[in-house]
Amino acid sequence: MDEKNIYVPYRMRIEKITQEAPGVKTFRLKFVNDEDALSFSFKAGQFGEYSIFGAGESTFCIASSPTRKDYIECTFRQTGKVTSALASCEEGNVIGFRGPYGNIFPLDDWKGKNLLFIAGGIALPPMRCVIWNALDRRSEFGNITILYGARTVSDLVYKHELEEWGSRNDVKLITTVDPGGETPDWKGEKGFVPAVLEKMAPASANTIAIVCGPPVMIKYTFPVLDKLGFTDDTIYTTLENRMKCGFGKCGRCNVGKVYVCKDGPVFTYRQLKSLPAEY
Amino acid sequence: MIESYLLQSSSLTKLFNKLIETRHIYAPVKKGMVTSFNRVESLEEVAKDYIQTTISAKSILFLRNEILFHYKQENGDVKIMEPDLQRIPELVIWGCRPCDAKSFKSLHSVFNWDYKDIIYSSREARSAIISFSCNQADEYCFCTSAGSGPGHTEGSDILLTKLKSGDYLAEILTEKGQLIRDMIPAIFETPSSESKEDNLARIPIVFDTAGLKQKLEQAWNSELWITQSMRCLGCGACAFVCPSCSCFDIQDEKHGKEGVRSRCWDSCGFSLFTRHTSGHNPRETQAERWRQRIMHKFSYLPDQQGFTGCTGCGRCSRACPADMNIREHLAALINDSTSPENRVA
Numbered sequence: 001m002d003e004k005n006i007y008v009p010y011r012m013r014i015e016k017i018t019q020e021a022p023g024v025k026t027f028r029l030k031f032v033n034d035e036d037a038l039s040f041s042f043k044a045g046q047f048g049e050y051s052i053f054g055a056g057e058s059t060f061c062i063a064s065s066p067t068r069k070d071y072i073e074c075t076f077r078q079t080g081k082v083t084s085a086l087a088s089c090e091e092g093n094v095i096g097f098r099g100p101y102g103n104i105f106p107l108d109d110w111k112g113k114n115l116l117f118i119a120g121g122i123a124l125p126p127m128r129c130v131i132w133n134a135l136d137r138r139s140e141f142g143n144i145t146i147l148y149g150a151r152t153v154s155d156l157v158y159k160h161e162l163e164e165w166g167s168r169n170d171v172k173l174i175t176t177v178d179p180g181g182e183t184p185d186w187k188g189e190k191g192f193v194p195a196v197l198e199k200m201a202p203a204s205a206n207t208i209a210i211v212c213g214p215p216v217m218i219k220y221t222f223p224v225l226d227k228l229g230f231t232d233d234t235i236y237t238t239l240e241n242r243m244k245c246g247f248g249k250c251g252r253c254n255v256g257k258v259y260v261c262k263d264g265p266v267f268t269y270r271q272l273k274s275l276p277a278e279y
Numbered sequence: 280m281i282e283s284y285l286l287q288s289s290s291l292t293k294l295f296n297k298l299i300e301t302r303h304i305y306a307p308v309k310k311g312m313v314t315s316f317n318r319v320e321s322l323e324e325v326a327k328d329y330i331q332t333t334i335s336a337k338s339i340l341f342l343r344n345e346i347l348f349h350y351k352q353e354n355g356d357v358k359i360m361e362p363d364l365q366r367i368p369e370l371v372i373w374g375c376r377p378c379d380a381k382s383f384k385s386l387h388s389v390f391n392w393d394y395k396d397i398i399y400s401s402r403e404a405r406s407a408i409i410s411f412s413c414n415q416a417d418e419y420c421f422c423t424s425a426g427s428g429p430g431h432t433e434g435s436d437i438l439l440t441k442l443k444s445g446d447y448l449a450e451i452l453t454e455k456g457q458l459i460r461d462m463i464p465a466i467f468e469t470p471s472s473e474s475k476e477d478n479l480a481r482i483p484i485v486f487d488t489a490g491l492k493q494k495l496e497q498a499w500n501s502e503l504w505i506t507q508s509m510r511c512l513g514c515g516a517c518a519f520v521c522p523s524c525s526c527f528d529i530q531d532e533k534h535g536k537e538g539v540r541s542r543c544w545d546s547c548g549f550s551l552f553t554r555h556t557s558g559h560n561p562r563e564t565q566a567e568r569w570r571q572r573i574m575h576k577f578s579y580l581p582d583q584q585g586f587t588g589c590t591g592c593g594r595c596s597r598a599c600p601a602d603m604n605i606r607e608h609l610a611a612l613i614n615d616s617t618s619p620e621n622r623v624a
Binding site: 057247 | 553
């Protein structure tokens with residue numbers, strides 16, 4: 001029987017801070033205790049509670065791949081109290097982390113299939129974990145396509161990684177910015193993600209679509225996928241709802257009878273359709 | 280394994296005095312208009328004539344505000360000091376009502392599913408619940424429609440029912456109850472033939488619990504969620520007084536380089552409960568929050584844990600400043616569920 005106080009976080013030292021976009025940072029975190037690092041493991045899709053002692057906890061996915069074993073990364077936008085406190089941290093500072101919580105992207109079930117990632121704005125981080133996970137196991141999958149859009153060029157996160165993905169010949173990367181968000185030397189697409197998706201018209205045969213983005217993007221992307229022939233079971237997304245505990249006790253992240261923290265955050269479109277729109 | 284005994288009225292003091300030698304006793308105490316659970320030193324302090332305490336007995340096991348850990352920042356690191364759960368004393372909840380005792384079952388379940396909450400569990404393990412059956416009720420009580428009743432035994436370690444003679448029927452319900460009996464066995468005598476049921480309050484059944492879940496699910500699109508919640512102030516009093524409500528918030532409090540992270544009671548009736556930092560709120564209106572409260576108790580919890588998150592104590596209706604009556608509202612929703620336009624597609 002596990003007799004641990006489940007509210008006590010791991011202590012994590014910020015090893016590296018990357019400014020991804022205006023207001024968006026990535027922290028690379030290492031366990032202060034070596035034993036914690038050894039016993040810790042997670043899978044793509046899971047999330048954690050990151051905290052500043054004295055300011056509180058905030059929920060983000062683990063944005064690094066489980067195949068990169070000696071650290072975890074998270075990417076967040078400075079918005080509220082906790083993310084503002086996190087944003088003021090410097091390399092070397094110690095923060096709290098609880099996790100991993102939630103279910104996973106069933107990567108093992110996707111072996112042999114093509115993967116189509118569709119992400120918008122700050123929703124690339126939850127997908128980055130599974131993208132790198134798939135790239136680190138590249139031979140197990142068919143075509144890998146990434147469609148990523150943001151409002152403006154400067155809002156695109158993971159710019160170096162986008163370059164890397166774009167230069168690989170085993171990945172097809174399409175980036176787009178909203179009309180008016182382009183710079184003079186922008187070489188990507190111009191237009192909203194659902195429209196660009198419709199234009200690129202990826203084949204749905206033997207393909208899994210993983211969609212993550214703001215509610216409005218999700219809303220208009222599902223019908224396009226539907227039109228392209230994707231079935232409800234081949235479309236995956238990851239939900240976010242306000243959370244405190246992360247393990248089904250604090251009572252606020254439920255969508256109907258389903259807890260995003262315990263039963264999610266990863267859901268198929270079929271599951272999503274059976275739930276009330278409380279997300 | 281229920282064992283019944285007779286406890287003479289004079290033996291009640293003996294039992295109380297025996298328990299207080301080794302345990303902290305929490306019991307209803309009347310102060311002005313309010314009866315609430317407080318730590319007591321003698322049986323004289325315990326309220327004798329009350330239907331229900333204002334705040335439920337949950338406050339003894341699930342504290343209104345509980346420190347999860349202390350932290351201290353030093354030398355570029357953080358030191359975390361966990362509460363010493365071994366220091367939680369042996370407790371007796373004395374004078375619990377059967378509805379409150381039953382609610383501990385749902386608290387236990389929420390705090391133990393998948394992830395065991397040792398803070399709650401440690402306190403629970405050190406607590407014994409001595410309940411008293413209800414021989415009176417008021418118009419808010421509806422335990423008999425919520426799977427409980429005035430002499431319901433679930434959740435109690437010992438249930439005492441006052442008989443017409445002034446003596447008590449003592450039902451020993453658990454091992455913890457047996458341990459208490461064995462502390463002072465002489466006072467537990469052969470029971471009289473007087474029936475327990477004859478000494479319980481009569482609480483009419485207002486709706487059928489069996490079909491409740493399904494009927495509420497059918498009423499998902501009912502206009503009643505809106506009309507019933509129109510007067511809701513979103514004050515959260517219902518959740519505060521509820522013996523089964525277990526939703527909580529986690530907050531940090533900081534004093535210079537040190538502080539605490541604690542959890543405190545929260546309510547699904549608050550707009551902030553679900554509001555994202557972006558401003559987006561999955562349950563934007565009070566009607567959606569009211570529906571959440573009812574569905575959580577009568578549909579989601581039965582699905583997840585096999586029982587409702589309501590024991591019919593009626594506190595939410597007594598406490599509501601806008602006079603929302605859960606018993607009447609449930610009855611209306613059940614009625615409305617039969618209307619075809621409310622069916623979920």
